[in-house]
Amino acid sequence: ADDGVVVGDASNFRRVVDVHALGNYTFGTKRARGEKDSSAAARLLRMKTQYEREGKRRSVGAICMVSQHRTPHILLLQITPTTFKLPGGRLRAGEGEREGLARKMQNKLQPEREDGLGAYEFDVGDQVATWYRTSFEPQMYPYLPAHITKPKEEHKIFIVHLPEKAAFAVPKNLKLLAVPLFELYGNPEKYGSEIASIPHLLSRYRLNLD
């Protein structure tokens, strides 16, 4: 992995991330995975019910990169014509963050096989951001706002390194897009604040493009 064991002065260690060509991947389809809610309001209501039962929601998202025209692109799921999200989702009680995110990636991208063999290894790398939800509203913050001691949700974003080549399968109710960094940059109106901030989060890395 690019971000395995680091020995020495990490503050001088400029991380390099290998980004492979979009052409190394194929994207088939598989049966639909329930997007659980019919609307954003229904989703927030479900969150509230879960919070009352289980406490703080822990969720994770993946920044996965592919290269096209020698430009980095980010994989996004298009949920509705105007809603985009990073692959990821909610962790189970007690589940590790990296372990949970790898499970979510398999959910979203792994072809279904009867024998359960041939699972891709999703290499979950650096955590690059934490977002907080302070009330059951769409707005989140990339810091814990003052005087908030009990956020409703803690949402962590990781870089996930794709295998060098793969035949992925996407649930047929979802659309997977590869969107260039320059399209995300400065575009929170279209993509939301979280996705629009990805160029900033990656700007400390050297991207080694195919």
Add this chain to the structure above:
Amino acid sequence: ADDGVVVGDASNFRRVVDVHALGNYTFGTKRARGEKDSSAAARLLRMKTQYEREGKRRSVGAICMVSQHRTPHILLLQITPTTFKLPGGRLRAGEGEREGLARKMQNKLQPEREDGLGAYEFDVGDQVATWYRTSFEPQMYPYLPAHITKPKEEHKIFIVHLPEKAAFAVPKNLKLLAVPLFELYGNPEKYGSEIASIPHLLSRYRLNLD
């Protein structure tokens, strides 16, 4: 230093940054340091002349944090009523990035002493972003835009850890402000894109506030 030698799996290493109380610092004044240009246009023209003579400009900026009301604040220099920048500046030919940034910090914050003794140690930590200028225009990008092979400027941002306590001195033509993260967030119109993105850049760290 918070970000000294790291041994083990760095991808699981959640970095912690100690942030001391604003009250640990005093801010006196010292003689003016020339802001070299009378206008933004004059600055861009000077950059162009320098580029023709010396090639790509290399510059650095510092994210310095202090804590107030248990909320992280960033130190900004106010150059004009509507212009803010991070402490930092242009590196000399051949100068190391961290070395140059420490020099700039002393320039901006170190009291003047005849004997040259008692210099504060500015502990230059993680590099957290790189911005590129592609033409002699105000606009910069937190990634190298496609097809640009010769950026005019490469601007790197580091976290700089302040000493635990200090008596600083600020050039009297500049104003030093401590601005809370929540004021910067989502506010590029006032602070510019670089400063407004700081909350994102810090969101991977745990800030240990006084």
